[in-house]
Amino acid sequence: MSESAPPPAPVRRVGPLTRTDFVRYAGAGGDFNPIHHDETFAVAAGYPSVFGHGLLTAGILGGFAASWLGRRNLRRFTVRYVDQVWPGDTLVLSGEVLRSAPGEVEVGLLVHSEAEGREPRLVLRGDATAVYPVSGGGAS
């Protein structure tokens, strides 16, 4: 990556997500709140079904940001959860440059969720800051 701002992010689609994806994330990430894998528990809590971990969506978006901006350039990554991700949802990840200065860029990130027969919903709003070596600085 050069000193200039990154090119626009290519939109990435991930999914449809399944209950198995949620279980895999629970095991990988260590969050065993039954609301994410136990249908009986989730329904008793008033939800139509289990739903994905916020950190699963955040993790998928983190990979997207790292591949767009360069993992080693990332200095900050922020997520705010807006709505739940349900089994069958496909995540649509997008990003845009908000501010760019020599050697630094700030981007906005969005995750929408699509499912058959439903309007796309915003499920997560995020942002990130990345830094790049400035030419002439001698660093590489």
Add this chain to the structure above:
Amino acid sequence: MTDRSGLVGHTYPHYTVRVEHGKVREFALAVKDDDPVYADEAGRLPAPPTFSAVTSHWLPRERADVLGLDLRRVLAGGAEWEYLGEIVAGDVLTVRAHIAEVSEKTGSRGPMTLVVTEHEFVNQREETVLRLRSTVIELGER
């Protein structure tokens, strides 16, 4: 709702976690990170951006009990990661965390309690490589 304002400043016992190679690959797979570096069995794998979540596997048990959250009413609010250095497989991280804020507010889903926890991750060379601020929401009883 349970009044948790007295918990602000509560410091959790610190604990130490090894960044395991297999755990890094497993996590990358779970978050569908398609960076080819994670297909490399022998490489010195970098931790994915939200890998810090994994440390909750080794959280001392008493930790969960301090807040006494009702899991039926818990939602993740958000998180902010600040990257100060690299984390790669083989590193040994010491995790220090404290409760930074507890607040009550009323949103579209009714009254809720927000708890903000700040974590600091220090590697085996005493370098602070990551700071994480995360918010958990407990909705009011229905």
